Amino acid sequence: MSSLTFLGAAGTVTGSKHLLEVGGRRVLVDCGLFQGLKELRLRNWEPLPREPSQIDAVVLTHAHLDHCGYLPRLVASGFRGRVFCTPGTKELCSLVLPDSARLQEEDAREANRHGYTKHSPALPLYTSVDAARALDRLQPVGYDRPIPLVEAPTRVGPVSDPRAGTGTVPTVEFINAGHLLGSAYARIRVGERTILFGGDLGRFGRPVLPDPSPVSEADYLLLESTYGDRLHEKDDRGDRLAQIVVDTAQRGGKLIVPSFAIGRVEEVLYWLKRLEDEKRIPILPVYVDSPMAIGALQFYSERLGELDPELNSTPGARHVAAFATTRMVMVSSPQQSADLVASRQPAIVISSSGMATGGRVLRHLAASLPGPRNTVLFVGYQAAGTRGRALTDGATEVKLLGRVVPVAARIERLDSMSAHADADEIMRWLSGFTRPPRTTFLVHGEPAALSALASRIGTDVRWTVHIAAHQERVPLDVG
Numbered sequence: 001m002s003s004l005t006f007l008g009a010a011g012t013v014t015g016s017k018h019l020l021e022v023g024g025r026r027v028l029v030d031c032g033l034f035q036g037l038k039e040l041r042l043r044n045w046e047p048l049p050r051e052p053s054q055i056d057a058v059v060l061t062h063a064h065l066d067h068c069g070y071l072p073r074l075v076a077s078g079f080r081g082r083v084f085c086t087p088g089t090k091e092l093c094s095l096v097l098p099d100s101a102r103l104q105e106e107d108a109r110e111a112n113r114h115g116y117t118k119h120s121p122a123l124p125l126y127t128s129v130d131a132a133r134a135l136d137r138l139q140p141v142g143y144d145r146p147i148p149l150v151e152a153p154t155r156v157g158p159v160s161d162p163r164a165g166t167g168t169v170p171t172v173e174f175i176n177a178g179h180l181l182g183s184a185y186a187r188i189r190v191g192e193r194t195i196l197f198g199g200d201l202g203r204f205g206r207p208v209l210p211d212p213s214p215v216s217e218a219d220y221l222l223l224e225s226t227y228g229d230r231l232h233e234k235d236d237r238g239d240r241l242a243q244i245v246v247d248t249a250q251r252g253g254k255l256i257v258p259s260f261a262i263g264r265v266e267e268v269l270y271w272l273k274r275l276e277d278e279k280r281i282p283i284l285p286v287y288v289d290s291p292m293a294i295g296a297l298q299f300y301s302e303r304l305g306e307l308d309p310e311l312n313s314t315p316g317a318r319h320v321a322a323f324a325t326t327r328m329v330m331v332s333s334p335q336q337s338a339d340l341v342a343s344r345q346p347a348i349v350i351s352s353s354g355m356a357t358g359g360r361v362l363r364h365l366a367a368s369l370p371g372p373r374n375t376v377l378f379v380g381y382q383a384a385g386t387r388g389r390a391l392t393d394g395a396t397e398v399k400l401l402g403r404v405v406p407v408a409a410r411i412e413r414l415d416s417m418s419a420h421a422d423a424d425e426i427m428r429w430l431s432g433f434t435r436p437p438r439t440t441f442l443v444h445g446e447p448a449a450l451s452a453l454a455s456r457i458g459t460d461v462r463w464t465v466h467i468a469a470h471q472e473r474v475p476l477d478v479g
């Protein structure tokens with residue numbers, strides 16, 4: 001009996017892990033970390049219901065940590081198969097997995113130093129060595145090329161299996177989802193049947209990333225529901241961003257933009273470059289102060305062909321030039337970063353982390369928040385409990401780097417740069433299906449978003465919808 005077991009991102013938005021058992025094989029689609037509330041994070045420490053050594057292969061839809069960040073733990077726990085993903089996902093994983101391991105190691109060190117742990121000593125969820133071993137297992141596969149999922153890494157390079165296509169060996173194919181560089185839906189085919197793992201769905205008509213590819217059919221569909229109950233702000237062609245840059249420049253201040261290092265930085269740079277080209281903002285130095293963002297920007301620049309076609313049609317668009325503002329500076333060394341923090345010159349500084357929970361942006365905030373000439377602009381979702389949330393909620397002071405910092409700078413927020421489809425965009429994508437899936441499983445959403453999307457699909461297209469529950473196992477009529 002074939003089945004699907006939801007091991008994460010069921011009733012919540014992190015920890016994506018779906019175990020497909022078919023024809024005696026076990027394939028884990030996505031291998032994400034639970035993040036956010038402690039109750040969820042503790043799940044990262046619980047054993048999986050299947051021994052990792054009994055899982056034949058892993059398939060990754062994209063390189064966000066909630067989809068790939070558990071991989072080092074899986075490998076450390078005995079997984080020995082291949083991890084299939086697109087080349088872009090492999091590249092971004094080479095940045096995010098070692099970084100995640102460093103953070104896990106730091107957390108464990110902090111817990112031991114301050115003694116706030118029941119465990120003695122506290123251990124990291126995984127180490128930098130585990131992350132390196134996980135990266136060794138990644139097997140890149142280009143878009144739109146179905147390949148067989150086989151158990152053992154017998155040799156490097158394209159694989160062939162005589163059982164492929166005979167109905168006993170499932171194949172996987174990646175289709176561009178337009179959500180992040182390398183992001184994909186994973187279409188797994190078993191004989192005549194297909195199961196489409198939607199991963200995270202991108203947006204229509206946005207810069208940098210292409211629209212989500214249309215799909216016309218699937219027997220089973222896993223659909224993300226992050227914004228299943230909401231609509232994004234309408235695109236304003238950069239008006240608010242232009243206003244914020246102009247106002248800050250007129251006050252002679254700095255504009256600090258805390259940003260996720262991967263994906264968001266590219267969109268912020270795209271808009272700044274476009275506003276400069278259209279002479280809607282003054283030409284200011286733009287500093288990218290995040291080693292991970294600089295690495296990601298390089299990968300984006302080398303894969304323009306997988307991005308929005310508009311980027312390729314920009315005259316002279318080659319490599320980093322596609323994102324380069326007139327006076328862009330990459331800040332790599334800690335000393336350069338410290339000099340920039342100390343500088344009082346008007347400038348735009350893009351630095352991570354996006355919710356001001358760590359990273360180089362903390363020093364920029366400590367230096368800039370007390371100055372009324374400066375602006376801090378948040379460009380992503382700000383989770384409860386983060387400094388970013390406190391600031392956007394109007395905090396008059398924040399604790400930063402061990403001291404209390406007064407807030408006199410302007411705090412702004414732009415919500416239009418989300419990388420997830422909203423409810424209308426999800427429905428637009430579903431409208432490309434020529435026949436309804438037997439079942440559409442809703443995953444990757446909070447309860448309110450899941451039930452709103454379920455009822456909308458029920459009314460608008462009348463498909464059979466099932467909201468996945470954590471650790472639920474459902475039978476599939478395949479192979």
Ligand SMILES: [Zn+2]
Nearest residue numbers: 062064179200
């Ligand atoms: Zn994602």
